[in-house]
Amino acid sequence: MDVCVLGSGSKGNCIAVSGGGTTVLVDLGLSTRQTVCRMREAGIDPSALGGILFTHDHSDHYEGIEVFSRKFDVPLYANEGTADGIDRQFPASRFAWTIFETSRSLTIGGLTIDTFSVPHDAADPVGFVFHEGDRHLFVATDLGCVTTVVRSHLEACQVAVLESNHDYEMLMASDRSYMLKQRIAGRSGHLSNDDAAELIRCSAPDTLRRLLLAHLSEECNTPQLAVSTMRRALDAAGREDVAVTALSQNTVSERISF
């Protein structure tokens, strides 16, 4: 299996996952021009995609859908809440959705994908675990807190894409409104560096080798801070073997094969 993050952050999210001869995208939050350009940079052919899976109905996760789906004939996968939420934003378009039920697994080509509920202020937000044989990839990019369900899906994964949105002190010191700070830090908002580190410190499976920190706030976090917070937690847990990288809004990540 391999994973390449085309962009991650509040201005647009898109992750390419390949396995079993199939490549899919998780979310389509960049413009179509950017998505295609970054896919080519990563060596992925946009016209050969097996599908696009949507995590939830926030625009930083579906921004490119209208133009992309007009240009490329790619199956679109979402649960009903997410599909309805996205449809409402594009009343002139009729997207041909393949609807999945949250908590059920689906198969796209050679990839099996588990879907699981995450706490976030959208219609029916989900995370995914991708399986190809004994290779497992965890993806959860927008979640306000860690639940037992989230924790259990980390099990046996070699690579995890996990939100590390903000540094709590930086968020509180920022000039954002009180309401917005409460939303971001709340249980249906976004995971802080400390929250992400705590999850990994307590629940990183022995199999974990790579951790990709996602959806970093540009104002209330820095890649150095996110990585060092996670590094400290891993080292304290005796997990020097796990490599940590912060993902970026503007550049394509390395392509990680495992």
Ligand SMILES: [Zn+2]
């Ligand atoms: Zn988001």
Ligand SMILES: [Zn+2]
């Ligand atoms: Zn969101």
